[in-house]
Amino acid sequence: MGESVSLKDIAKACNVSVSTVSKAMNDRADVSSAKKEEIRRVAREMNYVPNYMASALKNQYTRNIGVILAEEAGQGLTHEHFAKILNSFKDTVEERGYVITFLNTSNSPGRFSYRKQCQYMKYDGVLVVCADYHQQELEELLSSNIPVVVIDHTLKKHVNIASNQYGDMRRLLQFVFDRGHRKIAYIHGKNSEVTRGRLSAYLDFMHEHHLPVPKEYVYTCPYRDVERANALTKAVLALPDRPTCILYPDDLTAASGLGVMQEMKVRVPEDISLAGYDGIRIAGIVRPRLTTIRQDTVSIGIQAGNKLINRIEFPGIETDGETVIVDGMVEPGESVGVVRK
Amino acid sequence: MGESVSLKDIAKACNVSVSTVSKAMNDRADVSSAKKEEIRRVAREMNYVPNYMASALKNQYTRNIGVILAEEAGQGLTHEHFAKILNSFKDTVEERGYVITFLNTSNSPGRFSYRKQCQYMKYDGVLVVCADYHQQELEELLSSNIPVVVIDHTLKKHVNIASNQYGDMRRLLQFVFDRGHRKIAYIHGKNSEVTRGRLSAYLDFMHEHHLPVPKEYVYTCPYRDVERANALTKAVLALPDRPTCILYPDDLTAASGLGVMQEMKVRVPEDISLAGYDGIRIAGIVRPRLTTIRQDTVSIGIQAGNKLINRIEFPGIETDGETVIVDGMVEPGESVGVVRK
DNA sequence: CGCTTTTTCTAAATCGTTTTCTCGCATCCG
């Protein structure tokens, strides 16, 4: 790899100056087309590949986007919902000539803070996919002036791409309500904007329809924590006044809850109904298939990518604090049945 | 971000030369400890962050590792098995001061070939997680002299970290056999080294135990292609001489096959048994839980990371073509029952 | 005190680009 050819080598081969070669490669006006063609031909023959470090050093951009993907549970890439978003984001930015690099989120000793990592690597922008938004370090980054797009968390000054938690959850509740359910238990995730949005939807909906919300119908379960979900499922099933439907914070816990019910010979949806959230693959695989909200991860990724790059390439044009809401849709599935009077 | 402080600024502030500052920061011997401390203090006060591009340009390393993650189906990061490996790999290399960047695998117009991307970005090494190994482009990269570690594919000249496909599949078969199964159908993935290793294990095992392998017991299904798996499941269930157990190429297709059986009121494992492969989360969530091979993705990721960095930092020490075999283990689950005579 | 040796620092070259400035030369026009 050491012997890579540089502009200087091409200049020598063509008997021109380095600057002329550079201009020819960048298609600048002040090189005659004859020379341009010759230089490019020679460059091709010599297998010239530009040196990213050199041009990034000289230019003021790197075409590299940093990605912060960190959450308590350390699920990282194995969190299917975020993986889907990231996949779509990656494709989008790649098409526009960018590359993505993960910020170091570990707690190794010599590690830089997010902001320092960004200064060090000169990322053109940053995508924050999943993180503890109250982390000191993250706030330091967000208050710097590097373009940032955040998924599912509203921040003044930054673009936010968010699923329509409130609206989607209402749609799901409407779906459940329309099938006759009135006693609806709700297991929500850990406190976060996403969780709060959905919880508001639940409380509003129940209130508007004059439905009771007893304490034993509302629980907290960390997202994707199947152990906890299983325990809660058992608790709910044991209630004297059992709900007719349980809403889970995500498809993984919902599928797991379903498993518990099957083990306990509680039939779904005949004896009890349940619904998940996200629309990951498992939702369509278990039987009965999960009723869930299918989030439009492709759209989220595309919009995040485009907004971020627009912010980078056309600073000041996008309005500050812009929030893009992406609607999900109810995936009917089979896990919510009709309640007969 | 523009106003970042450089060595020159520190030099000015300390009234010393740039080179002295550089040496102080790199803890070189020929700077008095008094000056060293002063310079470092000032650097800290001025919030100095080195410029990655500049040092990478000057040095011969970037501490950046390229990752090639590409497969036909475009599942990319959403492929849980690979996501788990990547997660573990990322943590490992981060701890050793490296960062990972994805190679552009799209087919956008101006895209560079893998080799050119590596030359351009000056990656210190490359991890090939999942790719079409017969792709012209990949071969071009592999024949260059950049350190490469490949997952689950043996290549002379390169380090390979591989699950013990042959051994693991034999263990799974033994588990099934021990429970009385003699008529075992086998659905294998698309042709690849992984597939071939497992298929050999199946054929060898069946042969050694004098078990018949009728044509209707062996099928091909692309990994994670649930539609195809569902169709095959129905086909197998309809066979006049139905097998007592079906082995699927992965947990996703197995879980999906299980769903089909449930829909058809075929009881698992009473009427028929089945097993998956990989040990992803879904395996422990469906009921009955899947009998499967739990691959040690954490170990695979750690070893891949360490081997790659060793190759980078101590070239020539690792022997060429080294293959590391990582054993998986049988996860008993509940989807394989005992066959009674 | 002179000489060598060691310590501590600086100047300058380098990595491979990009860009600005200048200059030579041809062309055009009055």
Added chain:
DNA sequence: CGGATGCGAGAAAACGATTTAGAAAAAGCG
């Protein structure tokens, strides 16, 4: 024919770090 215009090319100065060679200062030593 002389001055303005424009084109094409090169020289040189960046970008920010590292490193080498060498100079100045300090220390050791007979």
